[in-house]
Amino acid sequence: MPIKTTVITGATSGIGKATAMALAAQDHAVYLLVRNIIKGEAVKQEIVAQTGNKQIYVIKCDLADLQSVREAAAELSQKLMAVNILINNAGAGFSERQLSKDGFEMTFATNHLGHFLLTTSLMPLLERGQARIINVSSEGHKLGKPNFDDLQSAQSYSSFKAYGMAKLFNIYFARSLAQKFGEKGILAFSLHPGVVSSNFADKLKGFDKVLMKLAGPFMITSEQGAETSIFLATAPRLDQFNGSYFKKKKVAKTATVAQNAAAQEKLWQISDKLISKSLA
Ligand SMILES: NC(=O)c1ccc[n+]([C@@H]2O[C@H](COP(=O)([O-])OP(=O)(O)OC[C@H]3O[C@@H](n4cnc5c(N)ncnc54)[C@H](OP(=O)(O)O)[C@@H]3O)[C@@H](O)[C@H]2O)c1
Numbered sequence: 001m002p003i004k005t006t007v008i009t010g011a012t013s014g015i016g017k018a019t020a021m022a023l024a025a026q027d028h029a030v031y032l033l034v035r036n037i038i039k040g041e042a043v044k045q046e047i048v049a050q051t052g053n054k055q056i057y058v059i060k061c062d063l064a065d066l067q068s069v070r071e072a073a074a075e076l077s078q079k080l081m082a083v084n085i086l087i088n089n090a091g092a093g094f095s096e097r098q099l100s101k102d103g104f105e106m107t108f109a110t111n112h113l114g115h116f117l118l119t120t121s122l123m124p125l126l127e128r129g130q131a132r133i134i135n136v137s138s139e140g141h142k143l144g145k146p147n148f149d150d151l152q153s154a155q156s157y158s159s160f161k162a163y164g165m166a167k168l169f170n171i172y173f174a175r176s177l178a179q180k181f182g183e184k185g186i187l188a189f190s191l192h193p194g195v196v197s198s199n200f201a202d203k204l205k206g207f208d209k210v211l212m213k214l215a216g217p218f219m220i221t222s223e224q225g226a227e228t229s230i231f232l233a234t235a236p237r238l239d240q241f242n243g244s245y246f247k248k249k250k251v252a253k254t255a256t257v258a259q260n261a262a263a264q265e266k267l268w269q270i271s272d273k274l275i276s277k278s279l280a
Helices: 014-025 037-051 066-079 106-121 123-128 139-143 159-184 206-218 227-234 261-277
Strands: 005-009 029-034 056-060 085-088 132-136 187-192 245-247
Touching: 005 014, 005 106, 014 029, 014 037, 014 085, 014 227, 029 037, 037 056, 056 066, 066 106, 066 123, 085 106, 085 227, 106 123, 106 159, 106 261, 123 159, 132 159, 132 227, 139 159, 159 187, 159 261, 187 227, 227 245
Parallel strands: 005 029, 005 085, 029 056, 085 132, 132 187, 187 245
Antiparallel strands: none
8 A cells, every 4th residue: 555645747857857756756646747768667667676666657748738637637536536636846947938738838837727726627636635736836936027917928928027026926826726725735835946957958958058057056856856746745843934935945935026926816816817717
């Protein structure tokens, strides 16, 4: 019997893969939600070989495609009674403005909206599992503002601003989950993993790539970057920190804008509307 059932996005590389590996080594049944099944199956084989844990499963989920997210949530709901840990880890930055399949700006779609739909769709399972929901945010949130007038960066696009806003939304979303579902036994957190040498910079171009290269010598490994996610997934007695933002396994200060309760609630309402509209 596994001790916990964990669902994780973005486990095909970097921090997510290191997190999945560590939780598999602690006997969790781990569901890898991946956009690339071939990559996902290869990571599964690696985890099984390294940990001996055979309860590793791959499920297709492209976070930038809401239908794909709906299908992943439906498959999980069919297979599982409960989920104990959901790690919203997948993320990306985009040097140029791109649109998701549903017409949303890619940074917003991948980092926030897909995870919003996944999490809210899995809520019955999460409640049954008295789950911890862990959003991998970033100190980059400090560059972000909740620009509700141009959420899709249609008027002007900056990769830094779009990424900063999406990572700010990861913090808002964790806080909202803690507030809305805390009484039902849900704990939700956000975190900064550190500046990690992963595949993150590979997809960037131009100035963004140069900046990531400059940070190279100061970067930590993916295994080190996974430590706070693993801590939040496994440490006992975190109830008093529900909704908090963590760094290096400790509660950390966010930017003041991340404490804007009105913006936090507005994000929830807008995300909910966008999801419903995408069904129409
Ligand atoms: N690296 C850093 O210094 C740093 C710092 C702060 C925060 N973070 C955050 O840490 C998280 C993990 O990043 P990482 O550094 O480990 O980067 P990474 O190595 O590039 O891993 C990103 C993961 O997200 C997946 N992903 C991207 N777009 C997706 C989509 N549309 N649908 C499903 N999965 C998707 C990728 O899948 P593929 O393998 O298919 O590409 C990959 O598994 C991100 O949320 C990032 O914002 C990273």
